[in-house]
Amino acid sequence: MLLRSQLRLACGITAPNRLLFGPHRTNLGSAEGRGLSAEHVAYYHRRAAGGAGVVVTETASVHPEDWPYAQAPLASACPQGWSAIAEACHAEGALAVAALGHAGAQGSSAHSQAALWAPSPVPDAVTREVPKAMSVEEIAAVVTGFADAARRAARAGMSGVEVDAGQQSLLRQFLSPLTNQRTDDYGSPDRCRFVREILRAVRTALGPGRVLGLRLSCDELADTRGITVDAASELARDVHADLTAAGGLDYLVATRGSGDSLAAAQGSRPDGHGPTESATPLAPRIRAAIQPEVAVCAQGGIVDPEQAEGLLVEGSAEVVEMTRAQIADAELGTRLHGFAPDAEADSPGPRPRPCVLCNQHCRVDYPRAPAVSCMGDPSSGHETDPEEGVVSLALPAPPAGADRSAPGTVSGPRQPTPLTEEATGTCQPDGNGTPDEDTASPAPPAQPVEVLVIGAGPAGLETARVAATAGHAVRVVERADRTGGMLRVAAAGHGRHRLARLADWLHTECEQLGVTITTGYTAADRDIDAQLATGGAVVLCSGGRPGRIGYRVGAGVRRMDDAALLGLLASGAEPPHGPVAVYDRVGGPVALSIVEELAAREVAVTLVTPDHAPAMQLAPVGALSPAALRLARLGVPVQRRQRVLGAGNGRIQLEGVHTGEVCEVDAAVLVDCGFRLPADQLWHGTRLGMDRAGDVIAPRGVQEAILDGRRAAKRLQEVRLW
Known part of the structure; x- marks a missing residue:
């Protein structure tokens, strides 16, 4: 498998494999010191230990006035963190590379309380803020900032640096005719001068034997108005030639997009509605334009090992970035040692936990600013949290009287562990071996429990998986004829088919661990009584049920809840006939996926929402605008700011939530995407040995259900009194 083969870079350093973990926002850092926390160290160490060949840290700003988000690292505050990360990653054989950048007009003035810097006063397409056109002196300060940051990273022991000229960078803004309208030496006809000066300064500051990477937006998806592939190819060739005497480029990550187009915003982090390998066609074109000693990295939604291996085999790239895949499975690289790309889904051996492309927990650039995580693996981003019991690092507590405002601390509900001199370089897992969710699960019990x-x-499947890993004898019963629960049901919606992969993975893991699974069986109180009578344990994971609807439905209209409709589609049955109204009371992805699926099957469908826009809950993860665009292309009518009053005689009666005005729409079927309640009929909280997890506690998302399952399995280790 080429993905596991070594890669010799031009600087003389060898990466152990061709798997790259790319830079991304984590919110693991500090809003005060702007340094790198112990959570950062644990996060990157886990990926290095899990088999990543190159680990690129979160982009650090090279100038203090560039403060794009509250926890954005600042290069001058990062050396201590870089040193700890370098030592932890190098101990696992991985390269540790520091990403350096400046967000320019795509940053935020809220934290710095200063005007944003940009090549020209062009309003940002997202925030609409007008930046300040940089003076020549300010340009020189940024060049110096990059050089100083590179020097600090090298002194801290990092393998090298990656310069960010990607979608959200000041360097991209200088390269693009859309945002650089200057007429001086840094504008037309030589918009590349700023980037060349930075790369020269960085290469000189690094010195020999250090990696220099470049993340380059090679296509802004703006026709010929912005950066094109041809222009990016010429820039890459010229830049490498310019640096040859000093050591040249070692690798180049070919990305696409910017903040200036809707298509680019979706293309930079695709979901299940489009091709996952969004930017990979760029890699072979860039590779053909530059010298063979520059390793080209393919990037853009590559989440499956088969994809990655195919790109290397066909010669499109020398390196593959699989960032989301390694958030979903931190041990991806290790699992690849026992993985054959053409293996069946139920073949023996460790298979990577799949990335389902939901963007719900790995994309954290929204106001609540949670730590990066994953739907399928809630421990991602929480590697130092003892409550999770997943990875426990030997990071000592700060000494008494330590300055809490030092780099690596943060105010607020989540307190990243500050890095201290004692903590630096001690990021080894407790015990021996590679830290992963299996080895770090609860230790085998002295007396296994049934x-x-x-x-x-x-x-339920996660409870069974973790409990079986800990040595318990586990039996799972399921009323439906298949496992997976709402994961399997939701996968029937448009653009959400990959959710079934997570259900398949959980099922296969349980089978390989010896879990007995019985489907088509409805459990009752007698099953619980019999299990507890023998000293066993019961974990109730019976899910949720439809909640109250709050309106009347008369003859002439068929009402279905969202799960029933998706179950119908999942079974292969024909969708409902006649006009369908989908009532989205939650504002999430479920109703949207139903509407899109019905429209794709040429069913006349209307979306009804009490909100100002459909699927408002998608806004935090950047999916609202693409969703609106898809609905517009499908021609789906949307009734905004409306609630359902009642239904009957082929009509749905609506009321304006603000105006109180009443109107009607035609509908033979009303699909209610409402809130759910716990299906807790079997829950008896007073019984010793009985626990619960998932929606039966409170209906929430998949990540919360999986996290509940892990915690329930962990509680099986506690002292038992029966």
């Missing part, structure tokens, strides 16, 4: 798990949704 466990009955009722329900084989994500909470």
Whole structure:
């Protein structure tokens, strides 16, 4: 497998494999010192230990006035963190590369309380803020900032640096005719001068034997108005030639997009609605334009090992970035040692936990600013949290009287562990071996317990998986004829088919661990009584049920809840006939996926929402605008700011939530995408040995269900009194 083969870079350093973990926002840092926390160290160490060949850290700003988000690292505050990361990653054989950048007009003035810097006063397409056109002196200060940051990274022991000229960077803004309208030496006809000066300064500051990477937006998806592939190819060739005497470029990551187009915003982090390998066609074109000693890295939604291996085999790239895939499975690189790209899904051996392209927890650039995480692996981003029991690092507590405002601390509900001199370089897992969710699960019990798990949704399967890993004898019963629960149901919606992969993975893992799974069985109180009578344990994971609807439905209209409709589609049955109204009371992805699926099947469908726009809950993860565009292309009518009053005689009666005005729409079927309630009929909280997990506690998302399952399995280790 080429993905596992070594890669010799031009600087003389060899990467152990061709798998790259790219820079991304984590919110693991500090809003005060702007340094790198112990959480950062644990996060990157886990990926290095999990088999990543190159680990690129979160982009650090090279100038203090560039403060794009609250926890954005500042290069001058990062050396201590870089040193700890370098030592941790190098101990695992991985390269540790520091990403350096400046967000320019795509940053934020809220934290710095200063005007944004940009080549020209062009309003940002997203924030609409007008930046300040940089003076020549300010340009020189940024060049110096890059050089100083590179020097600090090298002294800290990092393998090298990656210069950010990607989608969200000041360098991209200088390269693009859309945002650089200058007429001086840094504008037309030589918009590349700024980037060349930075790369020269960085290469000189690094010295010999250090890696220099470049992340380059090679296509802004703006026709010929912005950066094109041809222009990017010429720039890459010229830049490398310019640096040859000093050591040249070692690798180049070919990305696409910017903040200036809707298509680019979606293309930079694709979801299940489009091709996952969004930017990979760029890599072979860039590779053909530059010298063979520059390793070209393919990037853009590559989440499956088959994809990555195919790109290397066909010669499109020398390196593959699989960032989201390694958030979903930190041990991806290690698992690849026992993985054959053409293996069946149920073949023996460790298979990577799949990335489902949901963008719900790995994309954290929204106001609540949670730590980066993953739907399928809630421990991602929480590697130092003892409550998760997944990875426990030997990072000592700060000494008494330590300055809490030092780099690596943060104010607010989540307190990243500050890095201290004692903590630097001590980021080894407790015990021996590679830290992963299996080895770091609860230790095998002294007396294995017989466990009955009722329900084989994500909470039930994860409970069974972790409990079986810990040595318990586990039996799962499921009322439906397949495992997966709501994961399997939701996968029937348009653009959400990859959710079934997570259900398949959980099922296969349980089978390989010896879990007994019985489907088509409805558990009752007698099953619980019999299990507890023998000293066993019961974990109830029976999921949720439809909640109250709050309106009347008369003859002439068929009402279905969202799960029933998706179950119908999943079974292969024909969709409902006649006009369909989908009532989205939640504002999430479920109703949207139903509408798109019905429209794709040429069913006349209307979306009704009490909100100002459909699927408002998608806004935090950047999916609202693409969703609106898809609905417009499908021609789906949307009734905004409306609630359902009642239904009957082929009509749905609506009321304006603000105006109180009443109107009607034609509908033979009303699909209610409403809130759910716990299906807790079997829950008896007073029984010793009985626990619960997932929607039966409170209906929430998949990540919460999986996290509940892990915690329920962990509680099986506690002292038992029966």
